[in-house]
Amino acid sequence: MNRIQRIGIITAGGDSPGLNAAIRGVGKTALASGMELIGFRSGFRGLAENLTLKLDKRALAGILTVGGTILGTGRDKPHKMEINGTMRDMTDVIARNYERNRLDALVCIGGGGTHKNALRLIEKGLNIVTLPKTIDNDVALTDSTIGFDTALDIATEAIDRLHSTAHSHHRIIIAEIMGHRAGWLALGAGIAGGADVILIPEIPYDVRKIAAAIRARSKAGTKFSIVAVAEGALAVEDANAFTTAAWHKKIAKNKAEKLRAKQELMRLSALHAGNTLRLAKQLEDLTKLEARVSILGYVQRGGTPSPGDRLLATRLGTAAAELIQQKVFGVMVASRGEGVKPVPIVEVAGKLKTVPTDHSWITAARRVGTAFGD
Numbered sequence: 001m002n003r004i005q006r007i008g009i010i011t012a013g014g015d016s017p018g019l020n021a022a023i024r025g026v027g028k029t030a031l032a033s034g035m036e037l038i039g040f041r042s043g044f045r046g047l048a049e050n051l052t053l054k055l056d057k058r059a060l061a062g063i064l065t066v067g068g069t070i071l072g073t074g075r076d077k078p079h080k081m082e083i084n085g086t087m088r089d090m091t092d093v094i095a096r097n098y099e100r101n102r103l104d105a106l107v108c109i110g111g112g113g114t115h116k117n118a119l120r121l122i123e124k125g126l127n128i129v130t131l132p133k134t135i136d137n138d139v140a141l142t143d144s145t146i147g148f149d150t151a152l153d154i155a156t157e158a159i160d161r162l163h164s165t166a167h168s169h170h171r172i173i174i175a176e177i178m179g180h181r182a183g184w185l186a187l188g189a190g191i192a193g194g195a196d197v198i199l200i201p202e203i204p205y206d207v208r209k210i211a212a213a214i215r216a217r218s219k220a221g222t223k224f225s226i227v228a229v230a231e232g233a234l235a236v237e238d239a240n241a242f243t244t245a246a247w248h249k250k251i252a253k254n255k256a257e258k259l260r261a262k263q264e265l266m267r268l269s270a271l272h273a274g275n276t277l278r279l280a281k282q283l284e285d286l287t288k289l290e291a292r293v294s295i296l297g298y299v300q301r302g303g304t305p306s307p308g309d310r311l312l313a314t315r316l317g318t319a320a321a322e323l324i325q326q327k328v329f330g331v332m333v334a335s336r337g338e339g340v341k342p343v344p345i346v347e348v349a350g351k352l353k354t355v356p357t358d359h360s361w362i363t364a365a366r367r368v369g370t371a372f373g374d
């Protein structure tokens, strides 16, 4: 391969603020150095179905501040994609489309799933560079991910606003914040918004201890409490049940045992779906205070990116195009302090950056009296 001439780009997984800023960063740098940029719509599906979009100067104009992604996104996996009602392995088709579009490299912007999928395509010979994106901030080996800063602003503002009803009505208000497997967003917004209780997946909780903390506040004269709960936070007994089922799946000796363990995991997940509402009921029973739930949901991923995310996306996006020009492939462009660092995708895929229980944010929260239910 001589000079890099054409690069492809996709956004995959859940949308998050700053994706367009990243596309623009990659695109402007690429165009300035004489490369062509081809966008593929709807994540990995666009690569499989060859849904292309030429990203010229005009297409990149005015998108820096726009939420979502001009390319569209999706959660399809290259090796297990539904095509006309049947599940198919589309990795070879994607590799063919890569050749057909005469791509020299492909940029994949996404989170945990995207990194696993990118690795599958690297194994098929594609030259890939990734950018870490998710409001959950749970991608390994990067300080932060595109979208987290904006979501942190939104969730913090929500907690600020929930205080009004909480103190006016002397209620417990539970704000459910995104984050199935990592609690960065609930923790960050909980601290910044002054939540009295923060519940995250990394610290299984005892509902009686949460109730005791709330009752202590009431006794001291503060009749309201704010609980920031990550959607994946678990009571100790549920966390143990999940660990056991996951262990059974891991040590399963045959297909039947594996299936049973999988079914148990699915049963537990379904049970967990209404967890925040159940928690509200439990806290009402234990504290005799009224409790209400606000599920922040997709509002957290919506709208214009924060200045911090625009900056991060521009830093990472421009660096990705530079790396491609230098023919550095198979890496994720990680954010490290003020700088960026290419890290092998193979070291990122399948890993999760959870909150260490001795993390300085947790220490600080405990120092200001926040309860974690542990």
Ligand code: F6P
Pocket: 013, 014, 015, 075, 111, 134, 135, 136, 178, 179, 180, 231, 301
């Ligand atoms: O990827 C981040 C995330 O926002 C999670 O926190 C959330 O659980 C998940 O995506 C839900 O996304 P969707 O419903 O779009 O699959």
